[in-house]
Amino acid sequence: MDTLSYKTISANKATVKKEWVIIDATDQVLGRMGSKVAKLLRGKYKPNFTPHVDCGDNVIIINADKIKITGNKATDRVYLRYTGYPGGQRETTPGELLAKSPEKLIKKVVKGMLPKNRLGSVLLSNLYVYGGSEHKHEAQQPKELDLNSIK
Numbered sequence: 001m002d003t004l005s006y007k008t009i010s011a012n013k014a015t016v017k018k019e020w021v022i023i024d025a026t027d028q029v030l031g032r033m034g035s036k037v038a039k040l041l042r043g044k045y046k047p048n049f050t051p052h053v054d055c056g057d058n059v060i061i062i063n064a065d066k067i068k069i070t071g072n073k074a075t076d077r078v079y080l081r082y083t084g085y086p087g088g089q090r091e092t093t094p095g096e097l098l099a100k101s102p103e104k105l106i107k108k109v110v111k112g113m114l115p116k117n118r119l120g121s122v123l124l125s126n127l128y129v130y131g132g133s134e135h136k137h138e139a140q141q142p143k144e145l146d147l148n149s150i151k
Helices: 029-040 094-098 100-110 118-122
Strands: 020-024 059-062 079-082 091-094 128-131
Touching: 020 029, 029 059, 029 100, 029 118, 094 100, 100 118, 100 128
Parallel strands: 020 059, 059 128
Antiparallel strands: 079 091
């Protein structure tokens, strides 16, 4: 067997094939959906996955306002942010964020599951979240994906 014929193939920006995927978030659990979306954005389900390259898909999430939060996480978990001013630490819960802006909640959850570097910022820009069932990406012809069918 000739071992020199087996070469590791690394994907780069020119060889990556990005697709558009649409996900319906109706009755999906927030964290489980977020981890699968993060893997899709990263490209971990593709055979040519390369850790340092944006080789994931563009993901559109619709019906974000119909997502579920299990257990007491909607009230017990606290998200902190800081305005930059003295005494400017603000806190909010996932339940409040879901009622006010479900798009921000899903983006925050998925952002926490992506790498904390420049690549993570680029990957997060490939995520589009909409509260209703309408979106503005029909021209990209996204394919429907059932999250329950992937691991």
